[in-house]
Amino acid sequence: MMMKSIRHILILIMFALSGFGCASVPEPSPGKGALYGTLKAQSHKEFLDKQSGESDVGYDGFLGGIFYSEAMVNYPRLKNLYACLMNPAHQGGAVHALEINGSEFSIKSMALAKGDRLRVKNNSGLTHHLYLTDDNNEDGFQEYAPIPPQSEQDISINLEGDLELNSEEDESLRMHVHSGKGLDCQRLTSGDRYVFQDLAPGNYNVMFWFWRLGSIKHQVTIKAGQSRLLNETLSVDRVIH
Amino acid sequence: MAQIGKPVITIFLTLLLVLAPCLAWAHGQPVSGTVQVQGGKKLKKMILYLEPANSSFPISHNTHKVTQKGRRFNPGLQVITQGDTVEFINNEDKEIDHNVYSLAKTNIFDLGLGEKGSTLKVKFEKEGKVNYYCSVHKRMEGKLFILPSRYHTILKTPGDFKIDNVPPGRWVLKATHLHRRYKSKTLEFTVGNQPVSNLVLEIVKK
Structure with a gap:
C-alpha cells in the first residue's frame, strides 16, 4: 500500500516535470485561433488491463511498468505518428x-x-x-x-x-x-505536443494517424482569440471499437 | 414391410432430387492454361482463382488454422473463401499473449488478447485482401486472400496452371499477387462436359 502511494506520487511528479499537465497554451494572432494537444500511442486495452491487474504498475511504461522487449511494439516510444488538420487553405506542394x-x-x-x-x-x-x-x-x-x-x-x-x-x-x-487534399500534418513521437497556430475561425476536421493503428478523426470549431486543446491516444481498441 | 418401404423410397428419391445438383458439382472438369507476365517478370506466389460469372453459387464453408509460435503467424499467407472462418491458435512455448486485428476496409476486426493455449476466431464475409497484425509484437503480421469461390491454385512462378473439378457453368479467371506493380486481365469461359485447356491469362503492368 505504502509502495503504491509512493509510486503514484512519483507519477504525479513525473507529469509535473514533463510539463504534460501545464504545457503553455499557444497564443494565436488577433482574429485567429489555434489547435494544440498531445498525441500518444498506447497498447491494446486488454493488454494494459492484464498488466496492471497482475503487477499494479503505471500503464505508460515510462516508470518501468511494462518492459517492452525488442520484439514488442514500444507504444510509449512509437515514432511517425501524425496529427493532421484538414485545412482548405493549405495547398499541397510541401x-x-x-x-x-x-x-x-x-x-x-x-x-x-x-x-x-x-x-x-x-x-x-x-x-x-x-x-x-x-x-x-x-x-x-x-x-x-x-x-x-x-x-x-x-x-x-x-x-x-x-x-x-x-x-x-x-x-x-x-x-x-x-x-x-489540404492535409497539414505534423510528424510526432508518442507523447509529443502538436500545435496548429493562427487558424482562420471555422470548423476543421482533425485526423490522428499511424499506419499500423489506423486513424481517429474529430471535427473541431476554432474561434478567434481561442486556443482549443485536443489530446488523443491511438490504440487498436480505440480505433476499431 | 411394404408399408415401411414406401416412405423410405420417397425419402430416398427426395434426397436424390435435393442432392442432384451437388453431385453434378462434384463431377466438374479440369481447367488449365498458362500465365504470361508482361516483360517476363518472375512474379512470386501468384493466386489464380475462378469467380462465377453468375452471382449465385453454393459455397460450403471451411475453417482454417493459423498458429502463433515464436512470435510469428504461420502460415503468413493464407488463401480462403468468402464465408470461411480462421482460427488463430496461440501455441507459444512460453507465456506470451497475442492479439489479432485488421484495419482492412472490407474486413475490420479486433479479436482481443489471446493467452498461450487460446484460440481466437473470425469469419470473413467479404472477399478481398486482408493484412492482419498482432498489436503486441512488431514483426507479427499476416496476409489473407479471401476469394469468391473455392476454385483456385497458387503458382510459385508464372507458367502452366491447372484447377481441378470445376463445376459446369460460366466462369471468370482472375489472378492476384503480392507485387503491386502488376494487375491481372480477366478471362471468361464456359465449363461443360469436357476439360477446358489452353487458356492464356495475361498479367500486365498497371
Missing part, C-alpha cells in the same frame, strides 16, 4: 525529405497533402523505379522516373487515400503513405 538506404526508406510511413512532393535521395547501389499504389483501389497507380544510385529526385503524390510507395527493383522497399 517538400518532404526521404532517403533510400539499402532496402529501406528512411521513414516507414508518412501522412501528407495531395500534391506534396518527396525529395528522394537514393543512397543504394540500385536504380529504383518507384511507384505508388492505392490499398483500396487497384486502378489507383502512379509511377515515377527512375532514380539512379547516389542521385536525388522529387516525386509528387497525386493520389489520395491509404497508399504504398514501392520499388520495382526491390519488393522489400516500401513506405506507407496517407494522402489527403
